[in-house]
Amino acid sequence: xxxxxxxxxxxxxxxxxxxxxxxxxxxxxxxxxxxxxxxxxxxxxxxxxxxxxxxxxxxxxxxxxxxxxxxxxxxxxxxxxxxxxxxxxxxxxxxxxxxxxxxxxxxxxxxxxxxxxxxxxxxxxxxxxxxxxxxxxxxxxxxxxxxxx
Numbered sequence: 001x002x003x004x005x006x007x008x009x010x011x012x013x014x015x016x017x018x019x020x021x022x023x024x025x026x027x028x029x030x031x032x033x034x035x036x037x038x039x040x041x042x043x044x045x046x047x048x049x050x051x052x053x054x055x056x057x058x059x060x061x062x063x064x065x066x067x068x069x070x071x072x073x074x075x076x077x078x079x080x081x082x083x084x085x086x087x088x089x090x091x092x093x094x095x096x097x098x099x100x101x102x103x104x105x106x107x108x109x110x111x112x113x114x115x116x117x118x119x120x121x122x123x124x125x126x127x128x129x130x131x132x133x134x135x136x137x138x139x140x141x142x143x144x145x146x147x148x149x
Contacts, residue, residue: 013107015060016083016115017041023064025073035069037062039082061106062086068112081115 016039023037043056062084064072076082086109095102 011087013086013088014084015039015041015107016081017060019076019078019080019082020059021078023072023076025069033066033069035064035072037072037076039084060084061104062109063089063106064109064112068109072112075114083113083115084109085111 018040020038020040023035025033025035027033039060039062041058041060043058044053045056046052047054084107086107088105089108090103090105092101092103094100
C-alpha cells in the first residue's frame with residue numbers, strides 16, 4: 001500500500017492512586033507468582049452547571065508478575081498509595097453463569113512504587129516470562145533494558 005503512513009505503536013499506562021483491597025497473590029501451574037489488585041484513581045473537577053467541585057473515581061485492575069508479585073503481598077494492603085507504570089492488556093473469558101464471552105482490560109505492571117513515606121517499595125515489579133503469560137496475552141514482555149528512560 002503505497003503512501004500509507006505507519007503509525008508508531010505505543011502502549012504505556014501511568015496511574016497513581018490507592019489500593020481498593022488487599023492484593024491477591026496466586027501462582028501459575030509453572031510456579032510463576034501473579035498478584036492482582038485494583039487501584040482507585042481520583043479526578044476532581046469543577047461542574048460547570050452547578051459550579052461545585054465533584055469527584056470522579058476510576059477503578060483500574062492491575063496485575064504484577066514474578067518476584068514483584070511475591071513482594072507485593074507483604075508490602076501492599078488496602079489503602080496503600082501507589083504509582084504504577086505498565087501496559088494495557090486484554091483478556092477474554094467465558095462467563096460461567098451465562099456462558100457468554102466477556103472481555104476485560106487491565107494494566108500489566110512494569111514498575112510499581114509505593115508512595116507512602118517511610119516505606120521503601122522502590123521499583124520491584126518484574127515482567128513475566130513469555131511462557132507464564134496467559135495465552136490471551138501474546139505481547140513479548142518488556143525487559144527493564146528496553147525501557148527508553
